[in-house]
Amino acid sequence: MTANSGRIAIAGAGIAGLTAAIAFAAHGRRVTVFERSTSLDELGAGIQLSPNATRILARLGVLPHLLPIAVRPEAIEIRRADTMRLIASVPLGDAAERRWAAPYLTVHRADLQSALLAVATQNPNIDIVTGASVTDADFEGQGVTLSVERDGQTGPVACDLAVGADGVWSTLRRLGRSKTGHYTGNLAWRAMIRTDDHAGIDLPPMDRVTTVVAKNFHLVAYPVRSGSALNLVAVTRGPDAPERWSTMGDRELLLAAMKGSSPDVLRLVDMAGQWTTWPIHQVAVDGPWTNAAGFALIGDAAHAMPPYAAQGAAMAIEDADTLATAIARWPGDTAAALIAFEKLRRRRIIKVSARGAFNKFAWHASGPVAMVRDRVLKSRGPEKLAADLDWLYGWDIETELGKL
Numbered sequence: 001m002t003a004n005s006g007r008i009a010i011a012g013a014g015i016a017g018l019t020a021a022i023a024f025a026a027h028g029r030r031v032t033v034f035e036r037s038t039s040l041d042e043l044g045a046g047i048q049l050s051p052n053a054t055r056i057l058a059r060l061g062v063l064p065h066l067l068p069i070a071v072r073p074e075a076i077e078i079r080r081a082d083t084m085r086l087i088a089s090v091p092l093g094d095a096a097e098r099r100w101a102a103p104y105l106t107v108h109r110a111d112l113q114s115a116l117l118a119v120a121t122q123n124p125n126i127d128i129v130t131g132a133s134v135t136d137a138d139f140e141g142q143g144v145t146l147s148v149e150r151d152g153q154t155g156p157v158a159c160d161l162a163v164g165a166d167g168v169w170s171t172l173r174r175l176g177r178s179k180t181g182h183y184t185g186n187l188a189w190r191a192m193i194r195t196d197d198h199a200g201i202d203l204p205p206m207d208r209v210t211t212v213v214a215k216n217f218h219l220v221a222y223p224v225r226s227g228s229a230l231n232l233v234a235v236t237r238g239p240d241a242p243e244r245w246s247t248m249g250d251r252e253l254l255l256a257a258m259k260g261s262s263p264d265v266l267r268l269v270d271m272a273g274q275w276t277t278w279p280i281h282q283v284a285v286d287g288p289w290t291n292a293a294g295f296a297l298i299g300d301a302a303h304a305m306p307p308y309a310a311q312g313a314a315m316a317i318e319d320a321d322t323l324a325t326a327i328a329r330w331p332g333d334t335a336a337a338l339i340a341f342e343k344l345r346r347r348r349i350i351k352v353s354a355r356g357a358f359n360k361f362a363w364h365a366s367g368p369v370a371m372v373r374d375r376v377l378k379s380r381g382p383e384k385l386a387a388d389l390d391w392l393y394g395w396d397i398e399t400e401l402g403k404l
């Protein structure tokens with residue numbers, strides 16, 4: 001690969017990197033994705049995909065691969081962990097598709113990865129090189145030269161555009177002198193319950209996303225894999241943890257953090273299989289995310305956010321699509337495309353991060369603040385709560401480009 005060959009190199013074959021590869025290829029560009037791992041297996045956890053993400057996946061041809069195994073929940077419900085009293089409900093299912101013109105889905109991450117790979121590997125414009133770590137980058141002059149290490153050998157890869165989609169602990173973010181991430185002091189706990197193994201036992205309804213909230217934690221439960229499994233994600237305070245994704249979690253610590261919760265909540269934690277913990281790291285949204293030589297950061301590498309709005313992957317998908325669209329919209333002027341990309345994405349990411357911070361404040365409230373929260377949510381009702389999400393779930397690239 002040489003500079004000025006029109007080639008695009010992407011570091012990382014996660015959600016951001018694979019979506020970007022598919023989006024660039026859809027505009028006729030040749031792309032090579034370098035992935036550090038030797039295999040592209042995803043971890044055993046779920047993910048919520050809101051309509052702003054599924055609309056893009058539909059346009060890129062990924063959705064047909066995902067729909068047969070995804071679940072289309074009927075609602076998001078928020079309940080108090082102590083009493084399980086319903087405090088808010090947002091209609092999804094057909095209502096979501098009517099309102100936001102795309103489905104709200106809950107999926108297993110491995111199924112999303114498989115759907116992205118099915119599309120990427122069929123496309124002759126996309127090469128995926130596994131076991132290949134991007135270790136350095138030279139942004140001088142026109143184009144970028146990456147150093148790629150494979151089988152113990154490091155070689156240069158010159159390209160017109162390099163994309164850092166290498167996740168929360170991004171090497172390319174550090175090389176590009178963007179801010180490093182920091183540990184938020186919160187741990188995410190994840191577990192999966194196979195519904196077959198628990199026939200006859202009360203599980204939360206399998207046709208919705210159930211969020212239970214309390215001062216010290218929240219727990220989200222939703223179905224995945226055509227309803228054959230229930231995915232659980234809890235967030236608690238936690239000790240600092242090293243830079244890695246998954247560690248075995250001690251169920252007793254989780255139960256202690258949930259003290260005072262309804263027996264329904266505690267039973268769910270108890271009946272789940274192995275819990276794993278993830279330290280939640282965050283990357284400041286002020287960047288920079290681009291370099292005029294031909295470089296852009298996308299997804300968690302640019303702006304990893306805590307999962308309170310369930311939007312990290314959706315933002316990675318939006319970033320990928322916006323970048324590919326901007327590069328196509330300004331042919332031969334990568335610098336102008338990158339300025340437009342960064343401007344559009346910063347506005348959006350700041351707003352979405354603020355929504356996540358607000359959710360955290362509301363979900364983990366206690367005492368009088370929690371009482372006010374419950375009253376306000378009740379008074380707004382399902383329709384108004386859905387309307388409050390129009391700016392988030394109704395996002396569309398063409399409307400955004402029109403605002404430039």
Ligand SMILES: Cc1cc2nc3c(=O)[nH]c(=O)nc-3n(C[C@H](O)[C@H](O)[C@H](O)COP(=O)(O)OP(=O)(O)OC[C@H]3O[C@@H](n4cnc5c(N)ncnc54)[C@H](O)[C@@H]3O)c2cc1C
Binds near residue numbers: 011133168301
């Ligand atoms: C508990 C929890 C729940 C969440 N729930 C949701 C949700 O419901 N909805 C939602 O939208 N988001 C959710 N998210 C956020 C979402 O998981 C992330 O935002 C998303 O996975 C980021 O994707 P990515 O491709 O940017 O990064 P990653 O998925 O981390 O991918 C990065 C890839 O780069 C590779 N890589 C790393 N370094 C190098 C290198 N030097 N060279 C080459 N390759 C490299 C890695 O191996 C990896 O494959 C959640 C996050 C957490 C922690």
